[in-house]
Structure formats: C-alpha cells, structure tokens
Amino acid sequence: MDFKFGETEERLRDEVRKFARVEMKGHFAVSGLEEESRDEDWEFTMQISKKLAQKGWLTMSWPREYGGQGASPLEQLVYMDEASYWGIPGTQMGVSGIGWVGPSLMLFGSEEQRKKYIPPIAAGEPDGVWCTAYSEPNAGSDFANIQTRAVRSGDEYIINGQKIWTSCAHRARWCWMAVRTDVNVAKKQHGISLIIVDMKSPGITVKPILNFAGVHIFNELFLDNVHVPVSNLVGTENRGWYHLMQSLAFERHSIAPMFCGGARRLLEYLVKYTRDNTYKGKPMSADPVIRHKLAERAIEIDILKMFGYEITWKMSKGLIPIYEAARNKAYCDVVMQRLATTGTEITGIYSQLDVLSKWAKLMGMVTRLYMIFPGMSIAAGTDEVQKNIVGQFKLGLPRPY
16 A cells, blocks of 8 residues: 655645745744634735746636636645645635535536536635525534525525624625525425525624634625625525535545645644753753653544545546545544644643733744634534444444434
C-alpha cells in the first residue's frame, strides 16, 4: 500500500506553501469561520479569495466550463490540506459557495442559475459569497420540522419565517435556503423546497449571535414578506429534502479536510511548546502524561487524515461515498474537542486570555479552537445524526425515524 502522492500533487503542495509564505506574511489567519467576524479580517479574506481564484485554485476541482481547472480529487485534497495548515482564509466563499452551493447547482440547478451564480464564486468576487439557512429555533437535528414558509404568488414566492445559526449572513450576497412550500403532505420531508434568496431583499433582518469569545459568526435571520422570483427555486418544488441530502453530503465531506491541516499545525506548536517550557524544573515534554496525550492526538489526526484519503480515493475511482462523509464529520468533532482540551491543559491559564492578547500563547490558536468546537460539532448535523447515518448505511441498522 503506497500513500505517496505523485509529482503533480507534490508540485501543487510546494506552490501552495510558497503562496502562503508570501501572502500570509505578517498575518495570522483566524481559525474556522472567525474570518467573518472582524471587518479587517474579512477584507483580507476577500483579497486572498481573489488571489486564489487568479491562481486557479479556488475552484480547482470544478469542471472547466464552470470556471474550474478540472483538477483531480487528490489535487483538491492536497490544496485544502495545505491551505488549512497555513491558515489561508477565503477558501470557501462564505458558507459555502465552494463546498456545496456550486457543486449542488451543477447537479440540479437550472442552466440560468449556473450561469448567474457560479461564475462569481469561481472568480472570488463579493457577489459570490453565500450563507446557508437550514436551522430554525424548532428545527435543528429534526430538519424536516422547518416552518419558514414560501407561498407562491404569480411568478414569485413570498417568504416568512425565522432562521438561526446562519453563519456568514452578515457578509453574504446570497442565501442557500430551505423553506416549506407545502404543509399538506403525509411526510414533513415532502413539502420542503430549496430557494436562492438575495440578501439585499427588503424584509430581511440579520441579528448577530456572538459566541463565548464575542466572535460574530452566527446570526438570526428574520424574513418578513420577502419576495423571491420563482426562477430562484433550485431543482423541483417540494423535492428539496432530497436535493439537500446531497448538499449536506458535500458539506460533511468538506469539513474534515478543512480542519486536518490546521490540527496538524497546532499539534506541532504544542509539541514545541512542551519542549521549550518547564514544569517543576523539567521540560514539560518529559512528563509521561503530557507525552501520552500528545501521542494520542497525533494518532487521532492521522486517522482523520486517512479517512479523508479514503473518500478522496473512492471519488477518484468514480465511486460514490455513502456513509463516509457522516463518519468523517463525527470523528472530526471528536478530534477537535480532544485537541482543544489537551491544548488548554498544556498551556494552562494562558488559554483563558483573549486570543488577541500579546500574552496569549501559540497565537491564541488553542483558545480559538476551544471556543469554536462546540458550535462546529453541531454545524452540518449533530454527532447523533451522523452516527445514525453510519448505523443505517454502514451497519444496516433500522432507520432512526
């Protein structure tokens, strides 16, 4: 079994490293979705998105007719791994033009929608930034319980309702939204549709939800008689549940590769930290408890990496992963939590400092991860949902609903 990459992939990896050393000089990219919070971070993020597009990397695995490079899944994996390791922001065009909006439109969007919405994403333009509105106050894991209503009136839908945990809603130009278009159905899943909403539309109110660290990632979204053209319906009316299951598969697959590189970098920093700092007169790295915890984290990160390699290999062979994306997402949540917890145990009270404090250790990476992992463990479906998918499609267990 040979896990080596070919010359093409290694050349790309080297190019991304060189790009990072030049473009990230003097900048430390914020982790996860934190790039959306501060205006100065967002401005830098969009600058980098544009440069990534000009390099042909932003949508490298997309077909050429949609602004991509037709790159292989292995090349895409290498790019995302290196971008994650170096903390390169702007790789997703919001949440998430790259990860699932573009690929979903290629699968079941109209030709008019593809021509209108895909090019700005591939070009790294502000009009290519997206948010995703699925969850509602009473519809999280029970996704089919959404109540936001879209009523057809002539050549428009009129939307009323509320969304919550809508990441990037305060930055996005467009919203990828799940709505209820039919209430008279035998199963709740059958009355859902997928609609593109212009975030500049009258009747939309965005209210911030700050996380533990005061970072603005999430939002509440209120819709009061928002008018949307019928042409913004994606796919078939009332078949949105089935379209969205494919979109969620794209989303869950994209989470682990985006995290793995950054996790590896943080682990390297923690190892160096334990070598450079002492406790009771001895290097921290000599403490067997610390050594074992770091070794455990290294093993877990390698397992997550192998999971990502497996899906990528299957895609390169034309195979369709079924349960693997849910498995990867659930395990990624475990790795995030354990790495963040180990980091706080090693850095001690320094992990309680503001991430921007001059006294913060490891550039605040530990604190950032610790503050963000609870939210990320819920994003794209809770661990319980992911495990139900694995149980049904891998183990053959009965449906949980």
